[in-house]
Amino acid sequence: MTHPTPARLLVVDDEPDLRTLYELTLLREGYEIDSAGSVAEALAHLQAGSYGAVITDMRLPDGSGLALLRWLEQAGRTEKALVITAFGSAENAVEALKAGAYDYLTKPVDLRQFRLVVGSALGRVAPAPTPVPATAAAKAGTAPATALRLVGESPAIRAVRSLIDKVGRSMAPVLVQGESGTGKELVARAIHDHGARAGQSFIAVNCGAIPENLLEAEFFGYRKGAFTGANEDREGFFQAADGGTLFLDEIGDLPLAMQSKLLRVIQERSVRPVGATAETPINVRILSATHKDLSAEVAAGRFRQDLFYRLNVIQIRVPPLRERLEDLGLISARVLARIAQDAGVSPTPRLAPGALQTLSRYAFPGNVRELENLLHRALALSGGEWIEAGDLGLPDALLDDGRSESQFAAFEVPVVAAAVADGVSLPEELPADLARYLDEVERVILLRALELHRFNRTAAAASLGLSLRQIRYRMARLAISAGDS
Template sequence: MSDRQRALIVDDEPDIRELLEITLGRMKLDTRSARNLKEARDWLAREPFDLCLTDMRLPDGNGMELVQHIQLRHPQLPVAMITAYGSLDTAINALKAGAFDFVTKPVDLARLRELVASALRLRAPAREEAPVDNRLIGDSPPMRTLRKQIAKLARSQAPVYISGESGSGKELVARLIHEQGPRAAHSFVPVNCGAIPSELMESEFFGHRKGSFTGAIEDKQGLFQAANGGTLFLDEVADLPLPMQVKLLRAIQEKAVRAVGGQQEITVDVRILSATHKDLAAEVAAGRFRQDLYYRLNVIELRVPPLRERREDIPTLAEITLRRLGESSGLPPARLTEEALEKLKNYRFPGNVRELENMLERAYTLCEDDLIQARDLRLADAPGAGEGGEASLASIDNLEDYLEDLERKLIMQALEETRWNRTAAAQRLGLTFRSMRYRLKKLGID
């Protein structure tokens, strides 16, 4: 064979093999063909390949066995599954087993060429080993595991559901999966599903045509079109209303969207990553989230550990945060006293890394002589800082004032965690929007 990139085609139908050989040949790839599992394994043992395309049904087994064989013996080789139209469960199982992507019969050649191009970008020398990203801070065992999982998931096109508490870094994890994968040259489009008014959701996701509704003064591109070729990150996906969940499911399954007021569907090539701080399985059980959409989004789940499970990373996180604060203000970075650092290590951080950063920013403005004392952290005032999260009776002079102060702190924390989205903050606290608006006015929070 020549020095051109090589593909292994595994299918027992001669017409399909010939179609794939011609298509890949026009893309300047050399190909080898196998009619069954045994021939495929023989080729893999004899020659190196840059891509493998395999049918699901084979005379002596199935494509899933080949996916598992490649995962074990040739983990750097992208393998794509060819499935019958409508066999979505089969495709999802293939992705879970480690397949890079899938294509359905009858084979759409444009879709096939996109898949092949993406797979070959994974084999480019520059991506053989992804560089360590300095935005994902920490060297604790949970963080080392997380980095390995990100690197592995970046090689796939499977939808990933990123679970984790507010402030733990779910969007950063999603960005790293995108940037380390074959879609890195295209857009990463994040969207907070809880921040879009329900009446505008369809227009935001799918776009609209001029004149399709009052205020539509020009054509507008939707988020799916903006992310075409790249990644769409659905943050707080549990906040999507049920009618929008139906439309989102269809867009993901059909890989096509129709703008509001539009007549034709537009094909889109988008990888979906999603996240929420809620328990999505519990939302399904409660009837607030569609089970079919849950299974479509949660092909692979990636859990981001909370800060309290990696306390050994707190000193490094604190040092880097304080250095950044110093650089942005043009002043020397502040240092933490041993007592202050010990206080941080023993705090539960319900708001995770975001809460740590906000806490250090406040302490940085309060400290003297560039030295942050334990009192500057104001941990004694923080919710959950006491033993078992309980307040000491000796520390309360007036119960009404104490409860009002605690209410203000919790509302401020919810607002910070939701980036001042009042609707999302109200949901976080289990309040109606009317009740939230009343409390903000009562407490003088603008």
């Protein structure tokens, strides 16, 4: 019978007593240990061989533990880095996580927690799946294949995918910021799927969907007899996510009292169910999301600043659909394929060019979720291979950045007049495709304004009486990039 080779760990600390304590603790867990007392000594070990993980103090005689993290990153090494910081030094912890640390511990180190974090980094902590609380506010399960890849090739969505790849491998808390319907949960699932916890539970909780008086019981569980109706022991969201990821959607909706309890759980890495006398250790990665500006909520006293700092180590902003209209065709095709499959419709209907043009003139306040609803209805109404503009059911008043057709016409008249003044000649005969013609006129004017202001979009927008958001929208709709001439 063969036994797996024990993992080799590198422990870096300049205090001999602490270094010995860490070594003895890890040796009892079956690991092989090398140790170092400085950055230089640690680098010599790393250059001589590889390790499963590097455990380093932040403050070392010849530099910072961050230097080791940067070396590992630049060398393309696979070692997980665990950083030990002074108690209360949240800034150091945040800096370490941003530099690529898998997790961090604060002094004085709790040895039980120390063993748990090391085991998690090496993939040795893999508890059996826990029954999920039967509540409509929580959703769990294996992410579908589409969660592994966010649809679109726009620069904005590419940047999101790049961040997901970077943060997936760490334990750093991530705050996903974005408007309703942009796909914040999809981003959270992708982060989970890209990390070492991909095979464990992903528990999604809508914080705004749980009555305030049930929050503590739902999050931390309860014991039989803890309150009226507690007829049996029940585990909460944290226990259900043990070993995996807990996604707290709409975190900004949590009341202040619950924010305080959540902060303590994150700091102590343990929960105490309602009615219990002892705490239970938990190993959970926290991802959160909100459509609110949490900085403003902190300033208004509605959100705890210390909790905000804990959750906002790394922020991923999910762009609204109106900022990536170049992805509209790809997203629509993917959504239509899924809807058609669910409905048993074959072949999958496609968007006619006019329908796609109509969609591109809409601001989508509900983002991708609203697009899905529109396509659901359009598929039902089309009854054919092609979905036409009329099948979308979008009133003219909602098109083109919220202007009605009469408002749109009123806007286009001065645009045409400006085009004439700008040297653009109008044809003697009426154009056969007015929308395309006006688009080309608008494109000429926008390009001229951008060139005059050296492609400073803010200045170009101001010269045309537009906001920066409006000129971005129009540039995306007309496929104008900064390098066009």
